[in-house]
Amino acid sequence: MHLGLFIAFAVICVAGAISLVAQRHPINSALSLIVVMGSLAVLYLLLGAEFVAAIQLIVYAGAIMVLFVFVIMLLNAGAEERTRGSRVAMALGVPGLIVVAGVLMYTLAGHTAAGQDQLAIGATYGPPVAIGRSLFREFLLPFEVTSILILIAIMGAVLLARYHAAPAPETRAIDPDEAGDLLQLAGTHGSAAGARERRRAEHRMREREVTR
Amino acid sequence: MPLSQYILIAVVKIAIALFVLLTACAYVVLAERKLIARMQNRWGPTRVGPFGFLQPLADGLKFILKEDLIPSHVYKPLYIAAPMLSLTLALTAIAVIPIGQSVTIGNANIPLQITDVNIALLIILGLTSVGVYGIALAGWASNSKYSLLGSLRASAQMISYELALGLSLIGVLIGAGSFSLREIVNSQAGWHWNLWYRGQFVAFFVYLMAAFAETNRVPFDLPEAETELVAGYHTEYSAMKFAMFFVAEYANMFTVACLATLLFLGGWDGPVFGPAWLMVVLPVLWFVLKVILFIFVYIWIRGTLPRFRYDQLMAFGWKFLLPLALANILITSLVIGLTA
Amino acid sequence: MTVPLSYYLVLSAILFSLGVLAFVVKRNIITVFMSIELMLNAVNLSFVSFAAHWHRLSGQIFVFFVMVVAAAEAAVGLAIIIAVFRTRETLNIDRVNLLKL
């Protein structure tokens, strides 16, 4: 049971990660990453780390990745283009990586520490209370330091977004010359007969292209 | 308990919970239409069945039978996935919500909850925070300007108010000392409801506001403000896909109402008397009544208030609710620290 | 049936390697940034599995800190990406090779 769940979610994890690499549109990559994070949260539950699992879901999937998706939507990032740089990286990176991964896995798999007693499904290790206690006693200093880090990050993000923002397009009373462009862009208001005429013309054009 | 029995009970509970939840969603829609209609000197639906009681059925049929349009300019995979995501996440949250003590059938003691986890509250928070994706992706994948504006509004709003929502719960958590919803309810037993016993009325107010915003309801219904954005993020959706968003919204309302009941209104706490079977039924009844009360407030507000503007909404969330929630945490912990 | 610690570690190694691969291969600056998150996640997994293995809470606490740092990093990083995009109008990492806007 335990192993079955592990294998299932490990496979989902790896599939998500591969999809992250393989997808060309950033939003698909982001969604793949969310899948990875979700299944990691399940793996944490298997390991009995409830609190971390929940935090993983809330912070990683619910906050950080939302930020990513948001930015992708805002910047309207299109599918990425292949450049020469990416081809070089492919040629060097993939074989090199396989070697590194192989070595890593060999080392790790070799050191199969004799099984400590395994937790049952649903059993917990590291309840929130215990985590809180150690966080606010042993690790109080690092905790406070991270809070300062977060504060700095917030200020930095605000500053960056403010400081480097291009001057906002100014609002102005309608300049009728431009109003024309505006209407042109938005589509002008013609008669039904005119629209029919144009549609017919377009149709004829298309037919000519087809026959050619 | 053998595994097979465990799974059987779980499946039965899930089926019952889903059935009840979906039916309740349908009837809350009817109740909303009826109540608002009466507030506005109208009748509301009356044609289908006696007093219009079969109206939800007719609506459901209509949703199923309608042509499922997929506009040609959408990004199809996400366009299809988004409503499913929304609905799934909204329905999953019900899994950790307890509705009463336990019943004993045969020799099995079955808690009235699909699964009792220690970190139930965190799971609900996690699910709602992931729920943003459904709306954000729906707007983006629709490739329509109104949808995009609606989904941007919705995502920003949900992220902002999640913070206030989370912080408003901390006072309760400090008091109960647990993330488990069952234990939180038990800590309020005997009329010691958090709403007054631990002085969490400020937290309850913050929670109420944030919950309205989280579920995109009046006066925070900007993402689908029909007079501005046509229908917001579901402008391009029709038939069953639209229905999924619709049900998801009402399921979220239920989750939020259940949570409010459990955290602030004492859960199933209430006068219990009578024979054994009544002892089991009454708590559930109290719980349901409280949830209905909360939902009635939702509907009432919808009949009364106008809608915020986007920047006012953000200001309200960040500049008013958030400091209020923080102050509440501070005071609650001070009180607990000093009295303990 | 138990799952040996090494399984988790191998999974973590695979994820980390995929993260590195994505980091090297991908050309979209946001995706590159996401691959860093993937690597962090892989490391988190090994932390948690070690914590479970040795019954020490510090592993989980460390994951907590990693998440905090990741959140801070994401906030600042995305702000930088937005700033870069506004001036350069591109997200391709090959075109953002100068250390100035």
Next chain:
Amino acid sequence: MPLAPAVTDLEQLKSRAPLDALLGWGPEAVQGARLDRDELTIDVLREAIRDVCEFLRDQQQFNFLCDVTCADWYPTEPRFHVVYHLLSQAKKLRVRLKVKVGAHDAVVPSLTPIWPGADYFEREVFDLFGVKFDGHPYLRRIQMPDDWEGHPLRKDYPVEGYR
């Protein structure tokens, strides 16, 4: 209440303040005047209309432009009578200015620099009569579709439209 006959004699009409002031300011701009049914109409030289309006607005407190429209007296020339209705809110007085233009040079100076509110009214006159307004920033059809032929309120416009 029988109708009083219309007065067209400029000397007799001097008692009317806006006309008097206008004659004092620039008699060459005024081509004629008419008091009919208690409404004062001043025929203004086309080239002077903008200055006249500016004068009336600044010196005579005619601060409000109610309306710009046109009437087509088709067979006669000058064919188009472009009509401006001004209102003085301080004096509670109205005055009508009229510019007559012929069919072949149907161009009138635009009043948009003086009253931005003239914008839509002038566009409408252009759309429905084909009278052009010189200096209008954005003279485009407003009621009819952009590809419409002809100007529907002209008297020689066939009722069924051009076929």
Next chain:
Amino acid sequence: MAQLVTNPETQHHGEGPKDRTMILNMGPQHPSTHGVLRLVLEVDGETVLRMMPDIGYLHTGIEKTYEAKFYQQCVTLADRMDYLAPFHNEMGFVLAVERLLGIEAPPRAQWIRVLLNELQRISSHLVWLGTHALDIGAMSVFLYCFREREDVLRLFEAIGGQRMFTDYFRVGGLALEAPLGWFKRVKKFSDTFFERVDEYEDLLTGNPIFQERTKGVAHISKEDATALGLSGPSLRGSGVDWDLRRDMPYSSYEKFQFGVPVETSGDVWARYLVRMREFRESNKIVQQALAGLPEGPIKADAPKIVLPERDKMKTQMEALIYHFKIVTEGFSVPAGEVYQAIESPRGELGFYVVSDGTAKPYRVHVRGPSLANLQGLPKMCEGRLIADVVAAIGSIDIVLGEIDR
């Protein structure tokens, strides 16, 4: 906010002139454009940078139609322009023709006209209030307003035989005497109406969300409002104390006591307050008209123009001849031109009627207040949020039937 255009592979709509902005077509089919108005917005995020109203989707050619109808037929056409205030249109046209003819309606007819005009103003403002509140998101006010509007429309139906396009005013008077008991019904409505206005105010005026949404929003200064030709409550909301009923009275308005509400802040809130107080002032006029209604005929003594009474037509040869001639040939109007402006619920409604001496008008032009008020919209909205555009459209209370005519 950065660029808001969606994924380019499937992009079907036009991009903005600068890629940071987006062109948004609001209407012609949009829930809050009150008819078939189209607004082309250039937005940056949710901020409106530029706005361009595009009208003409409801163009009916009424001004051209006038030239082919007898004067008495034209009253019916006038109804159809501003479909929320038909009585005001009738009033404007009828007064203009009466001045061309040099006749005047008898006092009773004038008072009933005033009474109906003020009832119409109430019903028109009710529609405004309901839709405005609905745009801002308050749903219930809409239905409360339509409840009262229904009462007013029933009164109209009783007196004119039609709920909206009554065609009740005639050149030289009114079509018929009011039915028995009608004035009592009006009194009953009018007595309860003050309470009803209080009810709306309870729901909106004190509501902090509503105030937030309207105060300081869509501001237009006194000077701009005058220069752009705004009129009616939109002008009075900017602090110009001008009401044609008081300042250039027509149809014996000079005999009524009423206040002209003026607000100086020039925002949506000011226009809201002005109209809310106009409810009460109009109702006061209604009560005065009921109390002091003069007795007498309702048609002017002008047999060549006004249709004779039914019984006279059946008993007197002369009356029959006049009836026949008016119906078949119309009545001819001495050549000349008049501009008659009245205060409609939306502002200065002007009828410019040119006669060439025949039985059909040579040219009729309508100065629709909505057209001029619409010109103020871009000025109000640029630089503000999309939600404010909706509030601003509601606050200038436009009727597209009148804009496009």
